[in-house]
Amino acid sequence: MLVMLSDISQEDHDRLKQLGAADNKFWSTDDAAHAPLVAAFRSEVKTYYWQRQARRCCYCSKELDESKAAYDAEHIVHKDEFPQFMFELTNLSVACKTCNGVKKNKNVFALDVSLEEVPHLSSEYIVVHPHLDEWHEHFSFDAISRIVPLNGSAKGAETIEVCGINYLNAARLADYFLPAEFGAVQSALEGFFRVKRRGWKIKYLSVLNGLVSDLNYEPARTIIEALRDEV
Numbered sequence: 001m002l003v004m005l006s007d008i009s010q011e012d013h014d015r016l017k018q019l020g021a022a023d024n025k026f027w028s029t030d031d032a033a034h035a036p037l038v039a040a041f042r043s044e045v046k047t048y049y050w051q052r053q054a055r056r057c058c059y060c061s062k063e064l065d066e067s068k069a070a071y072d073a074e075h076i077v078h079k080d081e082f083p084q085f086m087f088e089l090t091n092l093s094v095a096c097k098t099c100n101g102v103k104k105n106k107n108v109f110a111l112d113v114s115l116e117e118v119p120h121l122s123s124e125y126i127v128v129h130p131h132l133d134e135w136h137e138h139f140s141f142d143a144i145s146r147i148v149p150l151n152g153s154a155k156g157a158e159t160i161e162v163c164g165i166n167y168l169n170a171a172r173l174a175d176y177f178l179p180a181e182f183g184a185v186q187s188a189l190e191g192f193f194r195v196k197r198r199g200w201k202i203k204y205l206s207v208l209n210g211l212v213s214d215l216n217y218e219p220a221r222t223i224i225e226a227l228r229d230e231v
């Protein structure tokens with residue numbers, strides 16, 4: 001993981017850590033005295049981790065476009081409650097807009113971690129950690145190409161929940177329902193993934209059936225049958 005910066009001096013990095021620790025909004029400061037340095041830091045971190053993570057979101061593994069506007073620098077431990085880690089390189093990675101946006105300031109800690117420094121053990125996190133865990137040890141793609149927890153990985157399941165990875169799963173499966181109305185299909189699939197009760201899952205399956213009822217469309221039926229086997 002990134003241990004030193006080439007564009008930012010150690011002195012400036014230390015200053016950023018201090019200023020960030022005192023102001024949890026400092027990451028997007030518009031203070032003209034500091035904003036250029038923060039922007040330079042963000043830019044370098046994004047470039048580094050974009051390359052280091054093989055251009056992929058650290059949570060859902062989606063490929064990230066090269067444009068820096070297309071993805072976010074991700075604070076693994078969120079900066080609202082833990083601004084002291086805002087500029088810690090070990091607490092940063094890159095994530096897609098969806099994962100970062102859904103994850104927001106959700107808890108990632110297992111219980112009883114010390115918060116004087118960034119926790120550095122995999123066991124101290126309930127989500128798959130971009131630097132401490134291996135993505136492929138916690139996730140796999142199932143027979144209908146959804147991202148699912150590998151061998152029941154608890155961290156994989158938690159990360160799917162915390163980062164809203166089922167939004168991506170729903171969008172990918174909705175492709176198989178075209179030319180049915182994409183948004184309605186995606187929404188029904190999201191509902192199916194979100195609810196826990198069997199009765200509700202069956203209701204979402206009938207919505208999906210209704211959306212393709214006029215179509216003789218085999219790919220969609222294959223997906224519906226696969227989901228039906230799960231309830």
Ligand SMILES: [Zn+2]
Pocket residue numbers: 057058059060061062095096097098099100
């Ligand atoms: Zn993602």
